[in-house]
Amino acid sequence: METTSATAATKNTRSTAAATASRTTRSRRSTEKTTAKTTDKSAAATTAANATTTAAKATSRRTAAKSARSTTRSAAKSTARTATKAAAKTALSPIPGLVGEAPAPTIPVTEPGQFGRVNILDITPNEERGIYPARVELGETFEVTAQVFIEGRTKVGATAVVRTPRGKETARRAMTCVNPGLDRWTVELACGERSDAKPWDADFAAVKRQLGLWTVTVEGWEDTYRSWLHDAEIKVKTGDDVENALDSGAELLARWAVTKDARLNAAERNLLKEAAAKVADRALSPTDRLAAATTDEIRALHETNPLRDGLSESAPQRFKVERPKSSFAAWYQFFPRSEGAYVDPATHKIVQGTLKTAVSGLERAKAEGFDIVYLPPIFPIGTTNRKGKDNALVAGPDDPGSPFGIGSALGGHDTVDPLLGTMDDFKAFTARAHELGLEIALDFALQCSPDHPWVKEHPNWFRTKPDGTIAFAENPPKKYQDIYPIDFNADMPGIEKEVERIMNLWIEAGVTIFRVDNPHTKPVRFWQDVIAAVTRRHPEVLFLAEAFTRPGMMRALSYVGFTQSHCYFPWRNTKEELSEYLLETNGEDGYYQHNTFWPTTPDILTAYIRDNGIAGHAVRAVLAAMGSPSWGIYNGYELIENQQRPGFEEQRDNEKYEVKVRDWRRADKYGIAELLTSLNRIRREHADLFSYHNLTLLPTHDENIIAFARHTPAELTANGKADTLIVVVNLDGHNAHQDEVHLELTDFGIDPDKGAHLRDELTGREFDWHWDNFVSLAPWADVAHVLTVVR
Known part of the structure; x- marks a missing residue:
């Protein structure tokens, strides 16, 4: 996979370089059409003849390729000579009686690594090895920086150009020099416009066409006007060589007025021509002549439509533009079996909820302003080694077990737990979610209970101990006796194929996002293959990584397609910790790892949440919602469920091991639900x-x-x-x-x-x-x- 990608990247680089040279040549020929017409035709005819002769004599692909490269170099040299002659001719001033200076030419770049007339280096963000582009959501603002400089004390300018995957220019913005000593320039950009279209909406097709690899090209150019102005102001003030200085300015303004690259309208061209005439008018005082070239209108024109001599382009920098909700998202998690659960007055036992009663969770998420509902696994739960209350090793007769102990005789990852309903019930559930404008994210934990069908059907997918038994999951001293981990060494292609089948099944049922449990404990290449296969068929599908691990692994997971990830936000509580983490999340790492801030999860309840009551819940909600574009809430947060299980940073009476019966009427008493609703409203109203x-x-x-x-x-x-x-x-x-x-x-x-x-x-x-x-x-x-x- 990496070799193929690298080859494709190389071809794209060559193709882009050729396209860049072609655009530059077309622009110059258009500007100099009258002068260079005959020369261009001659060069084109000669080049065509040489190419025809070479092709006729070619005896192999290698010979043809060498000939093509030779022809390109010859054409480039011919073009450079033509440009030099044309530049010499256009040096003749448009103003009678004045001889203009030769402007800096555009030097063709014919192969990677060559510099243009202006030098451009160290563009950020940059692709690692030219393979993994920075990732942004459609319409998300981001910063591009570069070093742009030229020799001596000549002034330069820089422009950033944004293009779609089809090469259409959508934005052209001036860059700002923020560090002259380091020649560092910066600009804020966006690829396309933000959208709230959902994958099932009719207008999502228009959004889909905008996704893919956009490019940003940094253009450096000699800022002839600013260089001239700097010297002219000094010379007029001191009376040194005033006439030459002002004549140069008049010629510059006149040339600016007829330069197509400046993209001037008729009024702007006339403004410059009139200014040029005044600057050249020796009947006026030097001060008045200089003033004619420095009006507010001309200075403003210099900012928006400058004269750009020696125009030089960087290699295009690629940005992977992803769909809405890939970065800007608000998640809400609940367990369907707890929604609508109640205590039977006759038996005093809990009757669990179903997918039908779980619609109440959808309506609550919608009312609080969330746009993604995340469900833990909804598959059948195993009985062997089933966990009891608060992770007890022995389950009671009424304990439902952990939904992460996946699989029983009733089915595995491709089956709805019959206690929740049927596949038709799930489809009705997702349909209702879509009516409310909510996406459904489904947990995908790639692990099995000892009762999972795979244990019998594919025993080689599991690691066997020397005594012949299958090893259950463990992370010493933690043990997960109700789970068998997958072993990827014997048949990774077979596991990949099965996972792709299962994911496609749930996508067809209405799932648009997968929250993947512990992806960092599986091979990165496995996820690379699976995500590529799934998104090739369903490019709208997103992936959230529930991974808490080393930076290298987090970066690799983002490279292979995890659009968002859990992170260490719950444990960043002091001012110093938060300051560092906010900048880390919203900095260079944010081009790859999209941290989603969750104050709590079924697995995480920190001491801060435990000890700070309602105020602590409010503080963490504000920090999560405002500190990251993507944030999430685990239900029960509105009810201040903050009792820790002794000795652990997780909730007591953990919902992972039991059905919760909640009285949602109590939510108004705490005000957190109202705060969550306000935070999501603010985010929507200020989405940009x-x-x-x-x-x-x-x-x-x-x-x-x-x-x-x-x-x-x-x-x-x-x-x-x-x-x-x-x-x-x-x-x-x-x-x-x-x-x-x-x-x-x-x-x-x-x-x-x-x-x-x-x-x-x-x-x-x-x-x-x-x-x-x-x-x-x-x-x-x-x-x-x-x-x-x-x-």
């Missing part, structure tokens, strides 16, 4: 802000106050207005804290003379902020501010 690449920490002093901001410029929002979100959180669930938050106004496009008028999206209160701003947060009132800039 939720990227893995636009979070900034804001300085504070108190160790219990953390503040951060998200910002998206006007050019990248749906309504054309800049959007800024400021989050301030008191991490102490018991005490009030006051602090000062510093906001670097200009970094967020805020006029320092006016300051920022903010609205707290949680309370509706409004504030006026400037550089340094007092905040006071108390756990019995407001644990956090979620502020948007109103004006």
Whole structure:
């Protein structure tokens, strides 16, 4: 697989380089059509004749390939000579009586590694080995940086160009030099526009056509206008060689007006021509002549439609653009068997819920604003070594067992547990979810109970101990006596084929996402093969990795197709830990590993959640919803279920081993459900802000106050207005804290003379902020501010 991918990448690189040279040649020929027409025809005829002769004499593919490369080099040399002659001719100024200077030419790049007239290096993000492109969601904002420079003290500019998988240009944005000493330029971009279309919607077909490998090309160019202006202002002020300086400016403006690359309209061309005439008019004073070239209109034109000499392109950088919900998602988890469960008054035993009663969970998720419902395994549960309450080794007669002990005589991974219903019931469940606008994510735990059909049908899929027994799962000192792990060494292709069959079956039943249990304990190549096969047939399907492991493994899983992953957010609780983790999640790693922030799961209940009560639940919800584009809630959070099992960081009376009967009427008493609903509303209303690449920490002093901001410029929002979100959180669930938050106004496009008028999206209160701003947060009132800039 890797060899094939590398070969394809090499071919794409060569193809792209040729396309780049072709576009450059076409652009120059268009600009110089009158001067170079005869020469171009001659060169083209000569090249065609040479190519025909070579092809006729070719005796093998190798000879033909060598000839083609030779022809390309000859054509490139011919083109370069033509460009040089054309540049010399266009050096003649459009203004009578003036002789213009030869502008920097565009030097053709005919093979990888060659530099153009302007140098471009170290573009980020970059593909590892040219194989694994950065991943972004359709419409998600992201940052591209590069080193762009030229020799001497000549000024340069840089532009980033975004193109679809079909090569259509969709955006062209000026880059900003943020570190002149290091020649570092940066720009914020987006591939396409955000969409909330679901895979079953009619308009998803239009979204689907936009997915795939987009490219970003960095263009470097000599900034002739800025270089001239720098020197001309000094010369006019000191009276040094003034006429030559102003004549050069007049010629430059006149040439700018007729340059097609500048993409000027008639009014803009006339503006430049008129300015050129004034600058060349020796009847005016030098100061007035210079002023004609430096009006606000011309400076603005320089920002939007500059004269770009010596235009040089980088190799296109690829970005894998994925569908909506690949990055920006809100998950809600519940166990169907607990939804609608009740205690039978006659027997005093719990009657579990079904897929039909579980519709109540869908409706609750919808009401709270979530868009993905995640279900634990819904397959038959084994009886051998079935676990009892709180992971007890011996199950009682009424214990339902863990849904992760998959498989019984009733079926395996391709069967609905009869206690939950039938496959038709599941299809009706997913259909109702789709009516509510909810996607269904199904847990896929690749493990078996001793009763799973695979144990008899494929005994070689399991590891056998020397005594002939199958080894159950363990992670010493932990043991999972009700689970047999899969052994991939004997028949990985056979296991792959079966997993692909099963996943396709659930996809046909309405599943659009798989949450994969412990993928890091299986071969990475296994997932690479399976995900490639499944998404080739169903490109809309997403994968969430429930993996807590080393960075290298996490990166590899993201490379092979896991669009999101669980992470260490639950254990990052201090200001220092959170500051580091927010930047890690929303930084360079965010181009590959999309961390989904879950405050709790059936397996995780931290001491912070245990010890900080309602305020602690509110704090962690705000941090999760605002700190990552993707977040999730395990149901029961609304009811403050925070009792730990003694000696473990997980819930007591764990739902993994029993059916929960909940009184959802109590949720109003705590206010957490209302908070979750508000957080999801804020996220929807400011969707353009939720990227893995636009979070900034804001300085504070108190160790219990953390503040951060998200910002998206006007050019990248749906309504054309800049959007800024400021989050301030008191991490102490018991005490009030006051602090000062510093906001670097200009970094967020805020006029320092006016300051920022903010609205707290949680309370509706409004504030006026400037550089340094007092905040006071108390756990019995407001644990956090979620502020948007109103004006």
